[in-house]
Amino acid sequence: MAQTQSTFLHALTRLYPHLKPIMPRLIMGFFSALGASIVALAVPQVLKVLINDSLHPGGPSSEVWIAVLAVLGLGILEAGLIALRRQFVISPATTVENGLRVSLYRHLQDLAVDFHDRWGSGQLLSRAMADLNFLRRWMAFGAIMLMVTTLTVIIGVALMFSMSWQLALVFLAAAVPIVATGTRFRRNFLKVARRSQDQAGDLATAVEESVHGIRVLKAFGRGREALESFNAQAEELRETEILKARQLAFFSLISTLLPELALGVGLVLGIALTASGQLSIGALVAFFATAAVVAGPVEAIGMLLSMALTAKSAIDRHFEVMDTPVTIASPERPERPERPAHLRGALSFRNVSFAFADELDKDTPHFLLRGLDLDLHPGETMALVGVTGSGKSALLQLVPRLYEVTEGSITIDGQDLRGFGLEELRRIVSVAFEDTTLFSNSVRDNVLLGAPADVLADEERATAALAEALDVAQAHFAHSLPDGLDTRIGEEGLSLSGGQRQRIALARAIAARPKVLVLDDPLSALDVATEELVETRLREVLRDTTTLIVAHRPSTVALADRVALLQDGRIADVGTHSELLARNEHYRYVIASLDTGPVDLDSELEEERELGNELEDEVNA
Numbered sequence: 001m002a003q004t005q006s007t008f009l010h011a012l013t014r015l016y017p018h019l020k021p022i023m024p025r026l027i028m029g030f031f032s033a034l035g036a037s038i039v040a041l042a043v044p045q046v047l048k049v050l051i052n053d054s055l056h057p058g059g060p061s062s063e064v065w066i067a068v069l070a071v072l073g074l075g076i077l078e079a080g081l082i083a084l085r086r087q088f089v090i091s092p093a094t095t096v097e098n099g100l101r102v103s104l105y106r107h108l109q110d111l112a113v114d115f116h117d118r119w120g121s122g123q124l125l126s127r128a129m130a131d132l133n134f135l136r137r138w139m140a141f142g143a144i145m146l147m148v149t150t151l152t153v154i155i156g157v158a159l160m161f162s163m164s165w166q167l168a169l170v171f172l173a174a175a176v177p178i179v180a181t182g183t184r185f186r187r188n189f190l191k192v193a194r195r196s197q198d199q200a201g202d203l204a205t206a207v208e209e210s211v212h213g214i215r216v217l218k219a220f221g222r223g224r225e226a227l228e229s230f231n232a233q234a235e236e237l238r239e240t241e242i243l244k245a246r247q248l249a250f251f252s253l254i255s256t257l258l259p260e261l262a263l264g265v266g267l268v269l270g271i272a273l274t275a276s277g278q279l280s281i282g283a284l285v286a287f288f289a290t291a292a293v294v295a296g297p298v299e300a301i302g303m304l305l306s307m308a309l310t311a312k313s314a315i316d317r318h319f320e321v322m323d324t325p326v327t328i329a330s331p332e333r334p335e336r337p338e339r340p341a342h343l344r345g346a347l348s349f350r351n352v353s354f355a356f357a358d359e360l361d362k363d364t365p366h367f368l369l370r371g372l373d374l375d376l377h378p379g380e381t382m383a384l385v386g387v388t389g390s391g392k393s394a395l396l397q398l399v400p401r402l403y404e405v406t407e408g409s410i411t412i413d414g415q416d417l418r419g420f421g422l423e424e425l426r427r428i429v430s431v432a433f434e435d436t437t438l439f440s441n442s443v444r445d446n447v448l449l450g451a452p453a454d455v456l457a458d459e460e461r462a463t464a465a466l467a468e469a470l471d472v473a474q475a476h477f478a479h480s481l482p483d484g485l486d487t488r489i490g491e492e493g494l495s496l497s498g499g500q501r502q503r504i505a506l507a508r509a510i511a512a513r514p515k516v517l518v519l520d521d522p523l524s525a526l527d528v529a530t531e532e533l534v535e536t537r538l539r540e541v542l543r544d545t546t547t548l549i550v551a552h553r554p555s556t557v558a559l560a561d562r563v564a565l566l567q568d569g570r571i572a573d574v575g576t577h578s579e580l581l582a583r584n585e586h587y588r589y590v591i592a593s594l595d596t597g598p599v600d601l602d603s604e605l606e607e608e609r610e611l612g613n614e615l616e617d618e619v620n621a
């Protein structure tokens with residue numbers, strides 16, 4: 001995961017396009033907050049006039065009442081301005097938060113699968129939720145208050161100088177160590193804030209993984225170990241949070257203590273100045289009342305600075321994802337097939353090589369596929385077999401461009417996949433994986449997820465397509481679910497069995513009415529008889545669909561028109577099941593292994609070869 005280091009200004013510049021539409025309201029919010037602070041600073045000035053001009057024996061009592069009313073009026077005005085600030089900024093801040101969240105989600109959808117292979121889901125979750133939530137609070141409160149606070153301090157200090165430069169110098173002297181500590185605090189806190197956000201992301205990933213894998217953890221009795229590892233991670237985060245709190249506490253101590261000390265020293269000096277007649281009592285009272293108003297913002301500056309630094313780190317984390325380039329995208333001018341409905345579905349792989357992105361970063365990358373050639377005729381069903389880890393799933397995912405070929409090309413009816421618009425391509429090619437993902441939605445919505453827009457627009461056609469897809473996938477059970485096809489399934493819904501989930505996922509692929517169907521062993525949880533039923537119905541309904549299916553069972557292989565054998569990154573042989581059985585030794589071993597479950601094929605192959613040699617020797621002898 002790349003870490004972005006930027007200056008605060010740079011981070012704000014990145015955020016600016018999102019802030020631009022709400023800038024007028026933010027500015028109004030800023031002026032409301034500034035107005036409230038100025039009003040607070042005006043109260044001591046009223047007190048000064050009151051004490052100097054009216055509060056003496058025989059002084060005019062009417063002026064006292066005017067001053068009291070003025071202080072009351074200023075108090076009400078301050079409260080009103082504070083409420084106005086909230087009114088101005090809360091709604092636009094939530095608009096920005098929402099906009100950032102939606103753009104992040106959109107970008108995550110566009111990013112290639114290899115990005116998601118590398119990033120923990122918790123990291124993305126914490127960026128989308130906690131970071132943006134914090135940013136909203138910072139925009140609505142922290143950012144404005146930091147500016148207002150700074151201005152209040154500047155105006156307050158200027159007023160203090162106008163009243164007594166000697167006393168003001170005492171306060172200015174106290175500011176020097178505050179600024180020095182603040183600079184160090186800024187540097188250190190930024191690092192710890194970033195660490196804490198990253199650790200929170202890792203912790204979210206750990207929660208997500210253990211929730212998903214709860215059955216495995218329970219079944220293997222690894223709950224305690226999982227808890228210990230989680231505890232260690234949580235403890236790390238706790239320690240970082242404590243470090244953050246300590247750094248903030250130290251800076252807050254300095255920024256609270258020094259103004260108080262300055263107040264003490266200033267009081268002694270002020271009394272001396274008043275006694276010597278260099279300062280009026282009214283000015284002395286007004287000076288300290290102003291100092292008290294200024295002390296508030298100075299004390300809050302630690303908290304506001306820590307908010308700003310955390311927000312900067314959140315902006316960096318947001319743009320780390322947003323700056324990740326979309327490597328698999330539609331071409332600028334997609335070559336639309338003249339009549340997409342009339343595509344024949346001839347799928348060809350030409351000299352295809354493929355290595356995963358992390359391999360390509362290495363000096364000597366390992367290529368999973370190396371110069372692979374394969375041709376599927378329109379409407380044909382081809383099974384793909386090969387030993388575990390030979391790259392069958394990777395090969396399949398190249399067809400809808402979930403991964404991109406490193407070299408060579410894949411074509412449909414002679415047209416390179418990269419020439420199609422991505423949406424168009426994924427309408428033409430439909431997929432179903434062994435490891436099914438269902439969304440927290442009704443059966444209907446899950447199945448019709450990829451259905452063509454014209455079908456979805458017509459209620460009757462959509463219902464017919466849904467019924468047909470469920471029928472082909474032998475998913476009739478869906479009709480008897482508690483709410484029929486409206487039953488919510490997926491993570492938050494009704495739990496389905498592995499075979500039921502697979503059939504819904506297969507129905508989803510069928511309802512998309514693809515020209516090319518790639519199936520990564522999606523029938524593995526089905527019994528052989530049901531698998532045969534599905535295959536037969538698939539052939540009837542998707543007569544013109546070219547199907548490439550990864551097979552892990554001899555029964556799946558037997559149902560295909562032809563079989564392709566993947567070996568050492570190439571297609572080593574193509575033919576019917578019986579042809580390959582008859583002529584290809586490696587194929588026989590792969591098929592044997594499919595029957596008996598996972599075995600060490602290489603050593604078996606070697607043993608078989610030795611056995612063959614021995615037999616041959618015996619015959620020759």
Ligand SMILES: Nc1ncnc2c1ncn2[C@@H]1O[C@H](COP(=O)(O)OP(=O)(O)OP(=O)(O)O)[C@@H](O)[C@H]1O
Binds near residue numbers: 357358387389392
């Ligand atoms: N995202 C990834 N990054 C790097 N390597 C990967 C990634 N995904 C898979 N691999 C590796 O690529 C190899 C091929 O994986 P693939 O899933 O394509 O094999 P397969 O032939 O489908 O295996 P199986 O029959 O067990 O499903 C494996 O060694 C796997 O560890």
